[in-house]
Each structure stands twice: as C-alpha cells, then as structure tokens.
Amino acid sequence: MTDQAPAIELKGISKAFGPVQANKDISIRVMPGTIHGIIGENGAGKSTLMSILYGFYKADAGEIYISGRKTAIPDSQAAIAAGIGMVFQHFKLVENFTVLENVVLGAEDSAMLRPSLARARRELKNLAEEYELNVDPDAIIQDVGVGMQQRVEILKALYRKADILILDEPTGVLTPAEADHLFRILENLRREGKTIILITHKLREIMEITDTVSVMRRGEMTATVKTADTNPAELAELMVGRKVLLRVDKAPAQIGRKILEVQDLKVTDDKGVHRLKGISFDVHAGEILGIAGVAGNGQSELLEVLGGYEKATGKVLVNGEEIDLTGAKSDGQSRRKRGIAHVPEDRQREGLIMDFHAWENTGFGYHHADHYQRSRLFMDNAALKRDTEEKMARFDVRPPDPNLEAKSFSGGNQQKIVLAREIERNPDLLLVGQPTRGVDIGAIEFIHQQIVALRDQGKAILLVSVELEEILSLSDRIAVMFDGKIMGERMPQETDEKELGLLMAGITTEPRGPLHEAVEANLATAGGDARKEV
Amino acid sequence: MDFATLLQMLDATVRLATPLLLACLAGLFSERAGIFDIGLEGKMLAAAFLSAAIAAVSGSVWLGLFAGIGASIALSIIHGLASITFRGNQLISGVAINFLAAGLTVVIAQSWFAQGGRTPQLSGGARFNPITLPFAEALRDVPVIGPIYFQLISGHTPLVYLAILMVPITWWILYRTRFGLRLRAVGENPAAVDTAGVSVIGLRYAAVAICGVLCGIAGAYLATALQAGFVKDMSAGRGYIALAALIFAKWRPWYALYACLLFGFLQALSLRPDVITRALNFQVNGQLLDVLPYILTVVILAGFVGKAIPPRAGGEPYVKER
Numbered sequence: 001m002t003d004q005a006p007a008i009e010l011k012g013i014s015k016a017f018g019p020v021q022a023n024k025d026i027s028i029r030v031m032p033g034t035i036h037g038i039i040g041e042n043g044a045g046k047s048t049l050m051s052i053l054y055g056f057y058k059a060d061a062g063e064i065y066i067s068g069r070k071t072a073i074p075d076s077q078a079a080i081a082a083g084i085g086m087v088f089q090h091f092k093l094v095e096n097f098t099v100l101e102n103v104v105l106g107a108e109d110s111a112m113l114r115p116s117l118a119r120a121r122r123e124l125k126n127l128a129e130e131y132e133l134n135v136d137p138d139a140i141i142q143d144v145g146v147g148m149q150q151r152v153e154i155l156k157a158l159y160r161k162a163d164i165l166i167l168d169e170p171t172g173v174l175t176p177a178e179a180d181h182l183f184r185i186l187e188n189l190r191r192e193g194k195t196i197i198l199i200t201h202k203l204r205e206i207m208e209i210t211d212t213v214s215v216m217r218r219g220e221m222t223a224t225v226k227t228a229d230t231n232p233a234e235l236a237e238l239m240v241g242r243k244v245l246l247r248v249d250k251a252p253a254q255i256g257r258k259i260l261e262v263q264d265l266k267v268t269d270d271k272g273v274h275r276l277k278g279i280s281f282d283v284h285a286g287e288i289l290g291i292a293g294v295a296g297n298g299q300s301e302l303l304e305v306l307g308g309y310e311k312a313t314g315k316v317l318v319n320g321e322e323i324d325l326t327g328a329k330s331d332g333q334s335r336r337k338r339g340i341a342h343v344p345e346d347r348q349r350e351g352l353i354m355d356f357h358a359w360e361n362t363g364f365g366y367h368h369a370d371h372y373q374r375s376r377l378f379m380d381n382a383a384l385k386r387d388t389e390e391k392m393a394r395f396d397v398r399p400p401d402p403n404l405e406a407k408s409f410s411g412g413n414q415q416k417i418v419l420a421r422e423i424e425r426n427p428d429l430l431l432v433g434q435p436t437r438g439v440d441i442g443a444i445e446f447i448h449q450q451i452v453a454l455r456d457q458g459k460a461i462l463l464v465s466v467e468l469e470e471i472l473s474l475s476d477r478i479a480v481m482f483d484g485k486i487m488g489e490r491m492p493q494e495t496d497e498k499e500l501g502l503l504m505a506g507i508t509t510e511p512r513g514p515l516h517e518a519v520e521a522n523l524a525t526a527g528g529d530a531r532k533e534v
Numbered sequence: 535m536d537f538a539t540l541l542q543m544l545d546a547t548v549r550l551a552t553p554l555l556l557a558c559l560a561g562l563f564s565e566r567a568g569i570f571d572i573g574l575e576g577k578m579l580a581a582a583f584l585s586a587a588i589a590a591v592s593g594s595v596w597l598g599l600f601a602g603i604g605a606s607i608a609l610s611i612i613h614g615l616a617s618i619t620f621r622g623n624q625l626i627s628g629v630a631i632n633f634l635a636a637g638l639t640v641v642i643a644q645s646w647f648a649q650g651g652r653t654p655q656l657s658g659g660a661r662f663n664p665i666t667l668p669f670a671e672a673l674r675d676v677p678v679i680g681p682i683y684f685q686l687i688s689g690h691t692p693l694v695y696l697a698i699l700m701v702p703i704t705w706w707i708l709y710r711t712r713f714g715l716r717l718r719a720v721g722e723n724p725a726a727v728d729t730a731g732v733s734v735i736g737l738r739y740a741a742v743a744i745c746g747v748l749c750g751i752a753g754a755y756l757a758t759a760l761q762a763g764f765v766k767d768m769s770a771g772r773g774y775i776a777l778a779a780l781i782f783a784k785w786r787p788w789y790a791l792y793a794c795l796l797f798g799f800l801q802a803l804s805l806r807p808d809v810i811t812r813a814l815n816f817q818v819n820g821q822l823l824d825v826l827p828y829i830l831t832v833v834i835l836a837g838f839v840g841k842a843i844p845p846r847a848g849g850e851p852y853v854k855e856r
Contacts, residue, residue, distance in 0.1 A: 054729075056854060077731035092726040094719045095846065105719050106730025108712040116712070156730075 005068030007032040007164055007195040008053070013062030015048055022048040024219045026062070030164075030212075035186060035196045037206040037227070040216030040239055041440040042411055046199045047089075049216070050166050054086045055079040066164075085157020089169040091149050095142040099135050099152050100124070103159050120159065127158055131188045132181070147178040154185065165189065166197045171205060175294045176468060176501040183209050201239075201441065203232040204469070215239055240442045250452045253476040256285030258320070259429050259460035260306075265314035267301045267484075275301040276312065277484040283429065283460040288451065290475030290492075291464045294504050298484040299464045300345055303433045306462070307342035308332035319428060336365060341422035343415075345433030345464065351418040352406040359388040359402035362421045391420040396446060412443025419447060423454055430454060433464045448474060468497050482506040539809060541685045543802050548690065549760060551798025552697045553578065553752040557776035558783070558790045559697075559704050560748035566708065566785055567741030568721035568847040573613055573628035574749055575773025576635030581606040581753025583639035586653040586764035587646060589660040595758050598660065602757075603750030609635065610746030618738045621851030632773075640766050653757070653764040662691035662759035691759040693751060700748070704787040717741055721845035724852040734852050749773075771828065778831045784842045796834075800827035 006029040015023040022045045030036045040046045051057045053064065055073040064071050066082045073079050079086070093102050100120055108116040121137055128134050133151050141149060150170060157165055167186075171179040186196055186209060198210060206213050207227060214224040215238040223238050236244040260283040267276040276298045283289045293299050304310035305325065309332055312325045318338050324330045332342070344350035352361050363372060363384050372387075374380040388402040395416040397409070406414060415435065422430065432451065436444040451474060455461055465471050471478055472492050480487045480503035487503040502508075557574045564571040581602035589598030609631050616627035640651040647653055670688035673680045708714040716737055720727045724734045756772075757764045775797050782796075783789035803810065804823040811817055 056729075075731070076729055080731045086729065088729070092723065092729045094722045094726050096722060097719065101715060101719075102726070105715060105726065106732045108715070111712050113710050113712055113715055 004032060006030055006065070007067060008197075009065040009068075010049075010053070011063045011065070013049065013052060013059050013064075015045075015052060015057060015059050021219050023052070023059070026216075026219075026221045028214055028221060028224065030195060030197060032067075032163075032195050033190060033193045034211040035190055035198060035209055037210035037213040038197060038199045038216060039201060039203070039206050039213060039235060041201060041442070042438060043440075044216040044239070045219040046216050047168060048219075050086065050168060050197070050199060053079065054084060054166065080160050080162070083161060083163040085154075085160060085162030085165050087150065087153040087157065087165065087167045087170060089172065091146075091153055093141045093149060093152060095140075097141060098137065099139050099141065099144070099148075099155075100137040102141060102152055103137075103156050107156075107160050123159060124155060127155055130192070131158075131185055133158075133185060146173045147175075147181065150174070150182065151185070163193075164195045164197070166199070168199045169201070170198070171200070171202065173295070175504060176497060177505060179205075203235055206235065207232060217241055236441060240440075242442075244441060244445060248448045248452060248473045250474075251456065253288070253455065254286045254458070255476075256287075256458055258282050259285050259318065260462065261315075261317040261320075262306075263315040263317075265302070265305065265312055265316065267298075267305060267310060267312045269301075275484050276305070278314070279481075279484070279486050281479055281486060281489070283462050285428075285460050286455055286458045287476045288455050288461040288463055288474055290471040290478045291462065291481055292468060292471045292478055292500050292504060293464075293466070293481035295466050297481045297504075299481050300433070301484075302481075303342070303345060303431050303462075303464055306335070306340065306431055307344065308335035308340075332365060333368075336425070336427075339428035340431065341425055341427035341429070342431040343418050343422050343433060343435060345437075347411075347414055347418050352414060354407040355405055357402065358392070358397075358404055358406060358409070358417055359385045361406050361417055362388045362391055362402075364421070366421070366425060391424055392417075394424075395420040395450070410440070410443075411438040412440045412447075415439055415447060416443065419450060423450060427459065429460045429462065431462050431464075434466065435463070436465075436467065436470060468500055471500070472497065480504055537681070541681055543799070543806065543809065545686050545689075546802035546805060547795060547799040548686065548694060549798075550801040551794045552694045553755050553760065553772055554776050554779060554797055555697045555791060555794040556693075556700065556748050556752035556755065557773055558779045558794050559700050559787065560745040560752065561777055561780045562704065562783075562785055562787065562790060563717070563741045563748070564745035565780065565848055566721045566845055567717050567738050568724060568845055568850070568852075569613070569617055569738055569742055569745075570624045570849045571613065571628055571742075571745060572625060572774070572777060573609065573631035574745075574776055575769050575771065576628075576632035577606040577609045577746065577749035578753035578756065578773050579632075579639055579767070579769040580609055580635040581750040582757035582768055583643060583653070583753075583764045585750075585754035586656060586757035587643070589656055589758050590647075590654045590763070593658075593660050595656075595660050595662055598758055599751070599754045602754035603747055606750030606753060607743060607746035610742045610749070614739050614742040617851060618735055618742070621853065624849050624851075636767060639764070643764060643766075651766045656758060656762045660758070661762055662693055662755070664689045664691055691755070693755045693759055696751065697755075698791070701787050701791045704790075708787065713740075718845075721847055724847050728852070728854065738852075752776075775827070775831055778835055781842050781844075782834060785845065797827060797831065800830050803827075 008030040010026060010028045013023055013026045026049060038046050048057065052059045053073065055075045055078050058074065064073055071082050073082060100117055103124065104116050104120045109119060110116065124135065124137055133155055135148055135151050135155065170182060174182060189196060200206060210227045212224065213227050215222045215235060217239060263280045264278045265276050266278050268274050291299050301310055305312040308330060311330060314325065316323050316325060318340060323338055348354055367379065372380055372384050385402050392400040392402065397413050397416045435447050435451065439447065451461060463474060475492050477489060478492055479489045480500055482504060483506060487506065487508060557578055561571055561574050584605040585598040585602030588601035589595050613627050613631055616622040617624040643653055644651045667688035670684045674684045708718060716727060716732055720734055720737045727737065728734050756768055779790060779793035779797055782793040804826050807818060807820055807823055810823065
C-alpha cells in the first residue's frame, strides 16, 4: 500500500432538510485512481451527499478534503475548480444547443465565442481518441441518443479538467450495450488515473466495475468494503437492513386459455411516424408475457393502445371478442369494462394526480362504481376512504394515510397505490409498464410478488420493462421489441441478457451477419459473462 | 398608389416600427433568458412620461432620455425582484407593472404640470429632431434613388437609426459572445448553467436590465421623437404588439425587425384612410381602420406563425433541485 492521500475524504458530513436528516455524520475515503461505488435505496441520501460534494447544497456540519487538502465547496464553481465533475442522473444539457456549445458553456476562454469553440473542437478530438468518447461536435443535443448525451456530460467534466468524476445512476437510461460502452470508458478513465464515484442502486454494476463500495441506508453510511470481498446478497442486506430475495420465487406457470390476442397492430403518430409496424402476439391466462426493449421502440404505444388512449389499426381480441380500436368504445373506460386493468409506465403523469389525495387517486377510473355512489348526484367519499384504507393495508403502503397527497409518498409507495387500484378490480388482463422504475429494492420485491400472485390466480399479464433483469426473472415468455416490431420471442430459461440485448438492438441471431459479430465481439471485450449454450 | 405616396407610407412605417422594434428586442433579451415580460407596455409608458417631463423641465432631450431609461430600469428591477429573487409569477408581476405605470404616470403628471395628465408640449432641444444624412440634399433630385435616400433613409431622429442598429448588435451578442451563449442557455435550461458554475440569477438580472434600457429608449422615443410630449396611455398597446411581433419572429433578432416593420406598416396604413379608400374604392369607417393593426395582429398570430417554440424555461422561476 502507498501512503497516498485520498482523492476525496469526507469527515462527519451532516445535512438536514427541515425535520428530515438526509445525511448523518458521514465519513468516507475515496482513493485516487479507483472506481468507488455508493449504493443505497432511493432516499438513502446518496444524491444529497454528492450534491454537497458538488456545491449544490451546503452541509450543516463536516469537512471535505480533496487530495489531502481541506477544501470549502460553497458552489459548483468551487467544485469545478477543485477538479470535481458531475454527471447527473437527469442530464444538465441545453437541448437545442450543439454538443460543442454545451461543452463550452460556462468554461469559455474569453468574451468572444469563436476561439473557445475552436479550442473545444480540438480538445474533444483528443479526448475522443484517448477515452473512446466519440461524439459529433456539431450535432444538436435533442437529436442524439441518450448514450451520446451522457458522453457529452462526461466530456463537459473532462473539458473542465476534472480528476474526480461523479456519476449518478448513469445506466438507468442506457441499453445493455451502451452501459457496457460506458463501463469501458470508465475503465479507460481509471487507467489514466482519474477517480470515479459511481452512485447506483444496481448491485450488478457495483460487482462488475467498482473497486470499493460504500453502502448507505437512511442517511447513514453503513459499510465500506472491497468489492472483491463481498457479494450481491450481502450488499442488498446492508442496503435494506434485512434479508432480501434477489430472485423472484415463482412456481411454473399454469397456462390457461387465450385472454389477449393481438393481430397486425399498427400505430402512426401525428407526425406520420410509424410507431407500431404490425405486431401480433397472444397472452394466456396464468402467464406473464414480458416485452423487452430499449425505451422508445413502440412499447409505450402498445400499452397506450391496449389501455385505451391511443388509436390503432389491426385487430385485438380480449376473451375471444374483438375490441374497438378507433371508435367511441376505444376509451379507457370501455377497456376497464372488458376486464383490462392498466398500470401505466409513468405513474406520476399517467397513473396518479400528484396533488390529489391518496383516496381520490385510488378511485380514478373506477369512480363510477356503484358502491362509491351515495345518490345519483353525490359520491360516497367516506366509502372511498374506507376502501383506500383497506387497500393501503393489503399493499403495505407507507404511511397508510388516505388523506396524504400522492406526491408525498415515495416512488415505491406511489406505485403500490396504482397497483392496488388496478389489481383489486380483479381484471382478466393486467397491463404493467415499468413496474419498478425508481422503486426501492424492498418495494421491488413486494411488487414482483403481487404480479406473480395475480398470475397464479389465472390472470393474464403483459409486462413492459426496460430492465432486462426484471423481464428475465418475472416473465414466462419474452418478446423483444425494436423499431415498432417484435424481433422475436424467447423462453426465459433458454436465453440470456446478451441474446436479448442483441435483439433489442435490432439484430436477430439468425442469420448471423457481420454486424452481429461485431456487436458480440464488443460485448465480449466488455467482460460480459459467457454465452449460455442454447 | 403612386411612388410619392408609397414613400410616405414606408417613411411612416419606419417611424412607427421603431418603438415596436426597441420593445421587441427588449422582450427578446428578457424572454431568451427565461423571464417572460408582459410589462413592456408599462415600462414604455413610464419611460415616455419621465423622459417628456424631464425634457420639458430641463429643456434637454438627452437628459429626458436618460430619465426615461432610469424609470424603465426601475420597473425592470421590480419585475426582477418579483420573478427572479422571490420566484413569483412573471405574468402577474408584468400585469402589475402595467397597471402601476398606467396609473402613476397620469397622477404624477397631473400634480406636477396640472395639464390634465399631460406634460407640456416639447419643442426645440427638448425633442429629438430629424437628422439629415450626408449628401441627402445633393442626391435629392436623382430619380428613384434620390427620393428613397432623402425621404426614407435620411431625415429620421437618431433613435430610429439606433433601433435598427440594435438588430445586428443583438444578433451578434446572442450568437457570437460568451454572454449570449449563457443568456440563451439560461432561458432553455438554467440547471445546465448552474451546474456549469455560472450564476443563473446574475444572468437573468442582466437580461432584465438590458430589457429595461431598451424599453426606456422605446418610451422616450414615443414622447420626445414620435410625438411632442406625454399624453395618457400613449403607448397604446405597443408593448403588447411588440410581444406579438416577438412570437411572430420566434425570438430571433432579424425576424423581429421584419415583424416590427410589418406591424409598423399596418399602423401607418391606419393613419392614411385616403390610401385605403383609393385602393378599395369605397369609404372605410375610420374606427375600423384604427383597430385594423390589432385585428391583423390576431390574424397573423393565429394563422401564420406556425409552431413558435418559446424558450423552454420561460416563465418558470429557477429552483435548485437534486
């Protein structure tokens, strides 16, 4: 061991927001040239801690040492000067600026723009060669994919001469191949002596790339260990504070009759873009069909059509009867009457009204139900509240208070409210979009159990998720969507992330083409696990 | 329409477009930085009053101009405090400024000059006078070019030339300087500016201050160049038309010039019923002509703008978030 000073040392950092203690006496040492993971559930205080380090918040107590020197970081400017760069979960890019303008913004050389832009262009070229950070400097941000947007964020930090790079949940929006590309970049950066802090809630990423990992729970740092000396189960337990089942426990599916039959479904949006290009599939009773795919390949439109808020052409049968796709009966209310329940992808925009109370939210879409009416004119709010209390108890919503506004619940509890509303109506078919996006690991376990329990009652479930792990562990059958088409169906026990990842990128396994081999070679060099024999 | 009438019309267009253009560019700076400003009207009015009052009292139009700019900046600072520092609603703050200006100008004018809420008539050095550009007299008799140069291009007050010059200057600031890059960025995504270590608040105050200066010049032009003194409500909705022009121009400087010239032409048209009568061959009601520019504003905005995308962070106070 060397007696090198840590790149970052935090001593006794505390921060409270009103009565909530977001960080409690946190101390951490991050050695230079390492990738240090910080893992914890949503609300554990990871982001707050990093925001303090980046000068976004001021700590109530504690000290920050950068390379052994005590440093005050009152604002982002001071953080940048101290050599800290941050890649936020939600990118801080100006959407209608070029890549170059975004990189230069705030780090211009002089009052005139042109010399700065010219220098940045040269610098980007060097950085691209050094770290595999390829970007088109003249592309407009809103026209490029999230993978490139993220590389722009990294370049912004490097352009400002950052030695310490903090990445907050960097893989949430990436495909597996893009995530592997990112990890290669991070390894290149580590090789050049940069220090990287990776904040994530994904255990797999921690195990794959970090040297050291710190676990946070409820504002406290519960452990810091060498990654090589630990395992996912131990980390999960440290995060949640109890033993967690990482794998979904489920019995083999008892497949019943055909519930949903989709034939040649097509959707064209207002701009004339074909979002669904004629897809067909079935879902049976007692079965979970998982739809895998990178966000934006038609999965959202599929859910919207089936849920009743997007028009389409083609044929959809539920319980053997055709449903209306364009006319007066193509609305959500008619869908519910036909036994379709829908947990939308974006619970905050489509699933809940955030400023309304929980009891109001649990009634939406079902507020015409007879037992919620007191007379022809008035609703029976008391009945609705009683109903909500029962649902909250059954779905373990915390805190179990129907009078709280939806926005004051955590992501996992919001999702439980939506799930309770939809599952409790005893639907024949449940549509679920991104059931665990932004949800804590403990709540994920519960939500997965509920979905499997519904399947075991003989219901049909259509699951859309961008999380491959979730698709693989929950589904009884997997369909992969790419560019508005279904690229293929696989059984979960006969496939793996690599094969699905290729399908998600639009590459079918047979016939094998040169592009396929190139991508696979890329994945192999990125250190993916060995391909299973089919 | 003969050539001479056309020239007269275009000459009036330039004079009437000038205050619109200055106010429009003022709004452009503010809105590009993410601060919506429907208080352009009130700022122009306050500037019109104070510039006329100071010019009348001191006899110097330049002192009047500076006083007008000062009045406008004062209102800008109120708008800045309300919408930047205290994160209030920008529309409400703007409306308040309009009411404040409409009421205060008349009340103060009445108690100061006791002429029914007006300022005294301005003359001589208390007004901006037309300047004759070099060779205008000499070239006057050259066919076509002569009259165009003499009547249309030469013979305006200095503020007209300043307004037109502000178009390329604004373009240059926005697209060629560090300040412009940051200004545009702060109106699109203030979080990007903040995390880049630049002060969002500082940039937005700078933009609002520039808006105040330009509105001040526009107001002073109304009272000391276009007309000779302040009268009640003399801005007559120009602040709102400037906002319409800004949307029509999609928040871009050169398009702002064209939009303001168009609206200026419509106003010039309403001042010349004889031209319309001759063109249409029947007598048009005078009041109808007066509302014509406003009606056409609505029609143009509803029908011809297409998709105008305002700065994305416009209207929203910036709150730091994780």
